[in-house]
Amino acid sequence: MTPLEASLVALAGVAAGAINTIVGSGTLITFPTLLAFGVPPVTANVSNAIGLVPGGVSGAIGYRRELAGQRGRVLRLASGTFIGAVLGAVLLLVLPPGAFEAIVPVLILLGLVLVVLQPRISAWVARRHEHLGGVPEHGAWWVWPAVLLVGVYCGYFGAAQGVLMMAVLGIGVDDTLQRLNGAKNILGTLGNGVAGMVFVLLAFDTVDWRVALLIAVGSIIGGQLGATWGRRLPAAVLRVLIVVVGVTALVVFLAR
Template sequence: MVEWAAVAGAGFVAGLINVVVGSGTLVTFPVLLLFGYPPLVANVSNTIGLVGGNLSGTFGYRRELRAQSRLARVLLPVSLLGGVAGAGLLLVLPAGAFSVVVPFLVVLGLVMVVAGPAVQRRTLARSAPGAAPGRLEGARLAAAVAGVFVLGAYGGYFGAAQGILLVGLMGLLTTETMQSLNGLKNLLVAGVNAVAAGTFVLVARDSVDWAVVALLAVGATLGGLVGARYGRRLSPNLMRALIVAVGSAAVVNMVFFS
């Protein structure tokens, strides 16, 4: 009962964090390892179990997503392809193949989040009169597509801090608000986790612990609803501070305790 409560509780916290900031996997994955689940089983079961939280959080941010419908239609298919590629990599590459580069990716994401406002101001100053704010075209659209595919592959493989990296990338390339970017981030992460989960169910059923999946799903779905309700009320500066705090903790955890 203690184990069940801990796994479900970790799912709730992860669902809440994923919607507001990202990096919920850094809560659930260590908890599963603590209770003795093999890393591959923990990773696969965690990915499937957190899908419910991703979907409930995306539903909660549906208002912000309406303003991003054009960009979402372009980036979601790219993100899904990346998720399938990453899930495939998890099944064929050594388990620790990405462990060395993950901290550097997270740090890069934090730098992008912090630098985003200054870059956005410069982008607005250079924009042509009457240009639609946040509209991606030309080289910036190509950079967004490439970056979202790579991050989708990373998310399908492991996914910790995928949301932080997405917010950082889009914050550099667009002039959208943090809440708007958070809604788009939730949609892309939900898509990646869903296709990765589907891939695992089809080709890696032996690595799925369905009890863990059920406990995480219940906790994460509730956490996603709570996060979407209260996370949208946070100010942009507070959201950036939360992203930096969670991302920094993630780096410390991966470098010194993994």
């Protein structure tokens, strides 16, 4: 890898760290960049997952005010993310290429529909739970299984997993989008971190540590930038941004 290519990978890491903090689809920048520079797909995916972990930590720190009071909720949902990410990472290593990616566009489209309809669905869910005594602090009963499934997706590939996670949390948990975005950052970082550990333990030779380091350095910077910008966005603007990134993800996958 030439110095120019290394610089571009680091810059892609900055962009990915910022987008992951605000929405959660930074892989759509780093993964194609690595492929363009000749990094094999599995190596690119594995190295990218590891490299984005420090950026996720950086973004989560930037959202620490929004995370106040969510400790119990995050810990409960984190167990689902942990299990799902382990399963997803193992699937990446044992399934034929493309076996799981065939349903990725469907998952992204589902996430977009849920994000767009989230206000109406949330209002309906709130009315329904009003008769049952309100929505539990940790969310509706189906939120944990849904978070587990998003964790599987995150462990396998992860692009646009933030769109899916925000759809799940926005509909099933009674809280503001900005606070839920803070929780999403923790869960997404955990998913990448767990997947990274599985890759290191089971497929150490597939990791390109130079690539992972370049992305890590860039994503740390991007995580802080994303937190600075993302925390100032109104809920409607954040929802529009999620949809824009999600549509971009869908186009990228369909064009492959």
